Amino acid sequence: MQITGLTFSYEKFLVFDDFNFESSEPIIAFKGPSGCGKTTLLKIISQNLTPEKKSVVQYSKSTYFVIQEDSLFPWLTGEENILKFLDTDKKKIQSQKLFPFVESFLFKKASEMSYGQRRMIELFRALIFKPDLLLLDEPFNFMDKKSRCVFTSEIISLLESRTKVILTSHYNEDISDLKPTVYYFNNSFPVRELSTEDNKL
Amino acid sequence: MKITNNSTLRIVGIILIPAIWFVLKYLFNVSDRYLPSPVSIIDVFTSLEPNILIHFIWSLGRLIFGYSGGVVIGIILGLWLFKSKNLTDILYPTIQSLRSVPAAATVPFFLLWFGFEETGKFLLIFTGIAFNLSITTIEILSKIPDKYLVFFRSINRKAENHLKDFALPFVLEKLLPTLRFSLSTAIGLVVVSEFLGSQVGLGYLIQTARSTFSMNVIFACMLLFGIMNYGIDKILVLIWKKIIYWKS
Numbered sequence: 147m148q149i150t151g152l153t154f155s156y157e158k159f160l161v162f163d164d165f166n167f168e169s170s171e172p173i174i175a176f177k178g179p180s181g182c183g184k185t186t187l188l189k190i191i192s193q194n195l196t197p198e199k200k201s202v203v204q205y206s207k208s209t210y211f212v213i214q215e216d217s218l219f220p221w222l223t224g225e226e227n228i229l230k231f232l233d234t235d236k237k238k239i240q241s242q243k244l245f246p247f248v249e250s251f252l253f254k255k256a257s258e259m260s261y262g263q264r265r266m267i268e269l270f271r272a273l274i275f276k277p278d279l280l281l282l283d284e285p286f287n288f289m290d291k292k293s294r295c296v297f298t299s300e301i302i303s304l305l306e307s308r309t310k311v312i313l314t315s316h317y318n319e320d321i322s323d324l325k326p327t328v329y330y331f332n333n334s335f336p337v338r339e340l341s342t343e344d345n346k347l
Numbered sequence: 348m349k350i351t352n353n354s355t356l357r358i359v360g361i362i363l364i365p366a367i368w369f370v371l372k373y374l375f376n377v378s379d380r381y382l383p384s385p386v387s388i389i390d391v392f393t394s395l396e397p398n399i400l401i402h403f404i405w406s407l408g409r410l411i412f413g414y415s416g417g418v419v420i421g422i423i424l425g426l427w428l429f430k431s432k433n434l435t436d437i438l439y440p441t442i443q444s445l446r447s448v449p450a451a452a453t454v455p456f457f458l459l460w461f462g463f464e465e466t467g468k469f470l471l472i473f474t475g476i477a478f479n480l481s482i483t484t485i486e487i488l489s490k491i492p493d494k495y496l497v498f499f500r501s502i503n504r505k506a507e508n509h510l511k512d513f514a515l516p517f518v519l520e521k522l523l524p525t526l527r528f529s530l531s532t533a534i535g536l537v538v539v540s541e542f543l544g545s546q547v548g549l550g551y552l553i554q555t556a557r558s559t560f561s562m563n564v565i566f567a568c569m570l571l572f573g574i575m576n577y578g579i580d581k582i583l584v585l586i587w588k589k590i591i592y593w594k595s
Contacts, residue, residue, distance in 0.1 A: 231502055
């Protein structure tokens with residue numbers, strides 16, 4: 147991941163100014179207080195926000211972004227949220243390692259699932275997609291400890307197939323098993339660089 | 348403003364208007380020319396030939412066909428324009444202009460083209476509703492939440508290519524307020540179409556009652572329009588709750 151001279155503002159509020167970042171680690175975590183620019187950076191990396199022209203951002207061929215908010219379509223079942231939008235089929239879904247774990251609620255309408263179940267289906271969907279770059283914004287919200295462990299080990303498996311992962315989280319215990327390289331935002335704007343303590347959790 | 352469900356106050360509200368009516372009529376002796384008596388209005392339901400309920404059924408039929416047709420085609424047109432940006436660029440200014448033309452002003456066109464036929468009345472109501480709903484549909488789809496746009500970008504697809512699984516349910520979720528408002532518009536169009544080109548219907552009755560100064564008939568027709576609007580609105584809300592089941 148390489149970013150050079152990134153400049154971005156929300157209307158007149160300058161968030162990133164000549165921001166530079168480089169890392170070749172397979173899994174990266176961005177940490178910092180709320181509102182410091184973590185999600186904005188993920189949106190820029192995933193091309194959901196467009197920085198100013200002089201910015202150079204190395205985009206991946208396929209980037210899948212799981213945002214903080216639940217983005218399942220409530221009128222569809224968990225399975226339909228996957229089948230109708232991804233190039234996959236029932237067989238591939240059933241052969242995914244985590245299928246037995248989500249099977250009990252996969253066929254429910256998303257509106258009938260709990261927040262934790264919806265979160266798991268979102269992550270399940272991302273894992274089936276197998277992107278080159280997986281962006282996870284507070285991925286384990288509403289999930290119990292057992293579910294977090296199960297999904298963490300599957301994300302680690304994904305790294306073995308050369309997928310890179312960037313995630314954000316406020317809670318060390320959520321992501322400690324992933325052992326990411328952590329980069330810190332401080333709470334001042336505009337952001338020009340991130341600090342690192344070479345701090346593998 | 349919070350709407351409470353206080354039954355006592357609701358009963359008071361329902362009784363209030365008739366009570367004021369009674370007071371004005373019998374205590375202040377307001378003339379029949381301005382305010383008919385409740386008894387004379389009840390009389391209308393038994394004395395007219397054909398019965399006022401026949402006129403009611405005709406108006407109701409026109410409303411249901413015209414309104415339903417306008418809603419369905421309006422949504423389909425909106426989705427079609429959402430799918431095709433080029434088509435939107437071509438047709439949007441025209442549809443916006445047509446939407447701004449008061450439907451009542453188009454009555455002479457429909458009269459000249461279709462005479463007293465039901466087709467003309469249906470098309471008047473239909474066009475009065477369809478263009479408005481298509482614009483509303485496009486407006487709703489221009490404000491897709493970020494969370495869905497991020498998902499579509501992640502899978503490298505466009506929301507416009509998922510009309511059945513995404514766009515339609517997303518629009519239906521937000522359309523109820525416009526539908527309820529359009530219902531009142533549709534009733535107005537039924538009245539206008541019956542004023543000028545009909546031999547049966549509540550609008551026709553109001554028109555003939557006006558020329559004979561039969562205020563009790565006009566009041567009875569207005570009462571029935573009110574009941575029609577209230578009843579269909581309630582049914583619409585019930586049906587919509589079933590359609591957008593995920594909101595409950």
